[in-house]
Amino acid sequence: MRLAVAGTGYVGLVAGVCFAEMGHDVTCVDVDENKVRMMESGITPIYEDGLQELMQKNNAAGRLRYTTDYQAAYKDKDAIFIGVGTPEQPDGSANLSYIATVSRQIAESVERDCLVVVKSTVPVGTNDKVEQFINDFLVRDVKVEVASNPEFLAQGSAVRDTLHAARIIIGTESKEAEDILKKIYEPFGLPIISMNRRSAEMTKYACNDFLALKISYMNDIANLCELVGADIDAVAEGMSYDARIGAKFLNAGIGYGGSCFPKDTKALKYIAHRNGYTLRTVEAAVDVNLEQKTRLFQKASNRMITFEGLRVAVLGLAFKAGTDDLREAPSLDNVKLLLESGADIYAYDPIAADNFKKVYPEGKALKGAIHYADKPEDALKDAAICFIFTEWGEIKNVPAPAFKELMRIPLVYDGRNVFDTKTMKDAGIEYYSIGR
Numbered sequence: 001m002r003l004a005v006a007g008t009g010y011v012g013l014v015a016g017v018c019f020a021e022m023g024h025d026v027t028c029v030d031v032d033e034n035k036v037r038m039m040e041s042g043i044t045p046i047y048e049d050g051l052q053e054l055m056q057k058n059n060a061a062g063r064l065r066y067t068t069d070y071q072a073a074y075k076d077k078d079a080i081f082i083g084v085g086t087p088e089q090p091d092g093s094a095n096l097s098y099i100a101t102v103s104r105q106i107a108e109s110v111e112r113d114c115l116v117v118v119k120s121t122v123p124v125g126t127n128d129k130v131e132q133f134i135n136d137f138l139v140r141d142v143k144v145e146v147a148s149n150p151e152f153l154a155q156g157s158a159v160r161d162t163l164h165a166a167r168i169i170i171g172t173e174s175k176e177a178e179d180i181l182k183k184i185y186e187p188f189g190l191p192i193i194s195m196n197r198r199s200a201e202m203t204k205y206a207c208n209d210f211l212a213l214k215i216s217y218m219n220d221i222a223n224l225c226e227l228v229g230a231d232i233d234a235v236a237e238g239m240s241y242d243a244r245i246g247a248k249f250l251n252a253g254i255g256y257g258g259s260c261f262p263k264d265t266k267a268l269k270y271i272a273h274r275n276g277y278t279l280r281t282v283e284a285a286v287d288v289n290l291e292q293k294t295r296l297f298q299k300a301s302n303r304m305i306t307f308e309g310l311r312v313a314v315l316g317l318a319f320k321a322g323t324d325d326l327r328e329a330p331s332l333d334n335v336k337l338l339l340e341s342g343a344d345i346y347a348y349d350p351i352a353a354d355n356f357k358k359v360y361p362e363g364k365a366l367k368g369a370i371h372y373a374d375k376p377e378d379a380l381k382d383a384a385i386c387f388i389f390t391e392w393g394e395i396k397n398v399p400a401p402a403f404k405e406l407m408r409i410p411l412v413y414d415g416r417n418v419f420d421t422k423t424m425k426d427a428g429i430e431y432y433s434i435g436r
Contacts (some may be wrong), residue, residue: 001029001078001184004029006102008039008066009153010046010158010325011119012083018162019081022187027073028066044376046071047351049326050159064316070102079180081132081149083119094123103130106144107137108283115180116146121204121264123271127171127197147172147181148197150204152286167191171200205271208264209282210393214249215256215283222435232435234416237425252435254389254415255292257319263288271410293330296413297337300385301433303411308367309341310410313383315376315398316390316416318352326355330415331389338387339366345353346371348379350394380406391416400427415428 001024005016009031009244016028021288030036037047058064067073084098099120102425106116116134138144148171152160168185170192172178178194185192195203222232243286256262265286272279304310319329326332329352338345339360343376345368348355353372353425360370375381376398380386386407388395399425404410412424413432424431 001025002076003027003184004077004080006070006080006082006086006105007098007120007414008035008045008084008126009083010048010155012081013039013044013046013082013294014048014051014162015081015119015151015154016161016364017054017058019065019184020061020064021054021163024063024184024187026058026064027077028064028072029068029073030066031068033206034067036066036068040157048158049156049322054159063317070105071109074106075111077110077114079115079117080106081117081119083151086120086122086263088263088266092160093269094121094263094267096122096126099130100133103133105135107134108139110142110144111140112145115177117149117181118146119149119151121150121208121260121267122148123267124198124201124205129199139375141202141251145172145174145177146197147177148200148295149181150200151225151299152204152207155260155325156320157181163188165190167193168196169193169200169203171195171196171197171203179312182234197246205264205268209262209268209285212250212256212261212265212289212413213281213285215261216288217291218250218252219255219434220288221424223292223295225435230435237434243407253292253436254294254296255289257293257330258323259323259327262328263290293333295339295434296415296432297334297388300387300411300413306341307338308386310343310384311382312343312345313379313407314338314345314347315349315379315386315388316392317347317349317356318392319392321390326351326352326359329389333423334389335360336366336386337372339368342367344369344371346373346379346381346383348373348376348395349390350392352390370396377402377406383407384411386412386420388412388414391418400424400429404428413420 003019003024004027005012006029008028016026020026044052062289082102086094089095122336127146134144168190170181201331225232236250240247267283269282317331404427412431417433421436
């Protein structure tokens with residue numbers, strides 16, 4: 001089928017490339033001419049495992065195109081997918097301005113009946129408004145219906161999660177719209193769960209917030225483990241065998257980040273308040289996560305007299321391994337605190353360093369300074385303290401004795417429980433982790 005995708009971020013670009021891989025004719029639309037030229041040359045503007053290879057393959061096959069000309073892209077398509085951002089506003093609500101802009105462009109461009117499909121995460125009831133908004137501004141006598149099709153990909157595994165999803169959620173208000181979406185997804189060979197639009201919108205929030213709850217619960221338990229002498233790794237293993245709980249999202253650490261969980265928990269909290277309800281479990285998850293992010297910094301502050309003038313190694317900057325995304329990354333909170341305390345930071349990340357430099361360029365920053373290392377060992381050399389914020393393989397592969405050999409003071413605060421506590425202790429390292 002002939003498809004257009006508005007937006008070329010994690011949602012839009014991955015969807016467009018995967019639709020093309022399944023044989024559809026896809027045009028990706030973005031406002032940034034530089035991004036369009038980059039994608040035309042086969043280079044992805046975001047880092048995702050396997051995405052660039054699939055993009056190049058489908059570019060060459062002629063199934064995948066990119067443009068800033070939304071009128072030409074939207075005018076004759078069978079379906080138009082909206083995958084633009086819905087960033088968090090100061091009060092926790094979702095900013096729908098990008099959704100509105102695309103909706104207006106679609107209304108002014110379509111020349112035939114088509115289905116508009118919102119993949120962006122939006123508050124419950126938004127698709128109703130989008131459909132009304134488009135119909136308010138239609139300039140031609142055509143029929144446009146709106147459907148909800150939330151994505152459930154995880155950054156770092158987005159392509160795999162799209163092509164091999166556990167299920168496809170579609171929310172429609174007519175059999176015709178449902179049939180079109182089923183036809184689009186038929187080549188994927190995946191289970192399709194059909195419901196009304198508002199239920200589909202709520203399903204997205206319910207899933208993401210449940211996972212955030214699970215993470216925050218494990219971090220809360222991990223903090224208690226430290227106080228009572230239990231080991232969170234052993235506790236998590238014992239829990240994982242219970243089929244009612246499952247084995248995923250049981251790893252304790254310094255909290256969740258990224259583009260989904262922080263934004264979606266706050267958005268659902270806001271939606272509840274707007275409707276006169278308090279989601280106490282979600283609010284607790286938000287509070288626990290906020291405190292968890294800087295838990296190791298607070299521990300280190302109690303251990304050290306000062307950070308001023310100290311060489312500090314920071315291993316890992318992305319919010320998790322497998323992505324260059326820094327949104328809500330714990331590294332941002334901790335690096336800011338370290339720089340405000342006068343630390344001399346040497347940071348390493350195999351993928352996200354360039355993005356971090358946009359926030360903190362190399363050199364003097366606040367009361368301290370920041371430098372970027374090409375490998376973990378360079379960051380560790382002569383450091384008085386080390387923080388681990390991302391579980392990259394390159395960091396996991398650093399031998400325990402290397403910390404003792406390279407650091408001035410072998411003092412390590414591991415926010416991702418990367419290393420075995422006994423191994424680090426046997427190597428002569430003062431080692432602190434989460435819940436162990």
